[in-house]
Amino acid sequence: MTIMTTNALGITFSEPLFSDLNLNIAKGDRIGLVAANGRGKSTLLGCLDGSVTPTTGDVTRAQGTRVATVLQNMPDAAFGHTMYDWVLSALPPEQADYDSWRVDVVLNDLRVPYDFQQKRLEALSGGWQRMAMLARAWITEPDVLLLDEPTNHLDLHHIGLLQDWLMGLPRDLPVVVTSHDRAFLDAVTNRTLFLREEHARVFPLPFSQARAALQASDAADERRFVNDLNKARQLRKQAAKLKNVGINSGSDLLLTKTKQLTDRAGKLEAAARPAYREQTAGDIRLGNSGTHVKALITLDDIPVCAPDGRVLYRTGRKWISPGERVVLLGANGTGKTCLVTLIHAALNGADTDVKYAASIAPGFSDQHLSQLNPDSTPMALLTETCDIGDQRARGLLAGAGITFQMQDVAILRLSGGQKARLSMLLLRLKSPNFYLLDEPTNHLDIEGQEALEAELISNDAASLVVSHDRRFLQNVGNRFWLINGGTLEEIDSPQRFLEQQIATPE
Secondary structure, three states, X not given: OEEEEEEEEEEEOOOEEEEEEEEEEEOOOEEEEEOOOXXXXXXXXXXXXXXXXXXXXXXXXXXXXXXXXXXXXXXXXXXXXXXXXXXXXXXXXXXXXXXXXXHHHHHHHOOOOHHHHOOEHHHOOHHHHHHHHHHHHHOOOOOEEEEEOOOOOOOHHHHHHHHHHHHOOOOOOOEEEEOOOXXXXXXXXXXXXXXXXXXXXXXXXXXXXHHHHHHHHHHHHHHHHHHXXXXXXXXHHHHHHHHHHHHHHOOHHHHHHHHHHHHHHHHHHHHOOOOOOOOOOOOOOOOOOOOOOOOOEEEEOOEEEOOOOOEEEEOOEEEEOOOOEEEEEOOOOOOHHHXXXXXXXXXXXXXXXXXXXXXXXXXXXXXXXXXOOOOXXXXXXXXXXXXXXXXXXXXXXXXXXXXXXXXXXXXXXXXXXXXXHHHHHHHHHOOOOEXXXXXXXXXXXXXXXXXXXXXXXXXXXXXXXXXXXXXXXXXXXXXXXXXXXXXEEEEOOOHHHHHHHHHOOO
């Protein structure tokens, strides 16, 4: 049964985001909505829930359909409330008195500890805030659930909770979810919509299978386009020959045939459509200045401490050599970022027990992109920190997806994806031979993640990476360190750890 339909839906702001979108959302659909950053995913969700008015077309909903949307960010007004009270406030006041038990049920389903339910939202982690947003949407008893980047800033444990919760929802409930987490999309979806400026494509498959089908379809379109142009070229050659013969012989029949061939060639050329080319949100390229030392970083059984001074674990004797891409694994709160911070401090001259090669040229990016001054502009940041001219800076920024209009505005006004790409651009310009990356895929779309993966691998760059993106860390890593109890262990594969984190309740 169809719940919602889009009819020739289109959105144009300063430029078209998408057009002529026809989509049926039926009971049981779990739709993954995939597109590059800034290509209209959140805007489409707004059209579906009625908060955004489309430029063209319309959305038809079955009578009485209730739509609930979980946005990317929690509203500021929520932070002064406890989780329990904020979720309860989603119900009408007259209903809240006798239906408050539903809040208990949904928070229990999401495995939120009781003491967390009674804490103010501002005191909770981003993961638990996300659970509150899900609970608030769910107790309104929606007929369609829309989720906008629900895995953003979630650790593996919370991603597992979210996956389990979605899989436990009524099977006939339609869900539309935007996400850049490929493994998550594979786990929770059964249809995939690739949103494009024109000719969006829908496949009745989860992401990875749908991506393969899309690539095959685009390749077929490209072959068809080339064949059509070749046929048109041959027809024009035949027409040219017949025209010469017709003129020399004075044959009106041959001249008529010439016109017919030329018309056929024109129609073929007019109907031919090139295969879709993704308008990239900006290249991600890295560099590797190279070094001949055996070890760039050496950890000789040093203690890794929490901010309050408590020893979380000891590293044992570990090292990172050129070309080694080490992925740091551990449950939430075990001290992954603490080790990254310790190494970063050492590389910046702090007195620590971390040893590093004299030839090391480090590049650093943390999960909050704190290396970017929010009050500066992309142009100022590039020209001041990298000693390059204005013209080259503007070209590099445009190549990274920072449009000319955004190059002179405060960095705080950039989107998360633009900030992430700016951070990667700054890293490349510093030509590091060692990358220290804490959650580098935060805010990167799938295209950006895959570009970063390819760059890290192809440049054979040494790196220490922390990431909750399963597909990314499996693709990038060639060594894996696991924080286990009070020690740092080297393991052959992250698979068992990932399965335990996704499956283990807190």
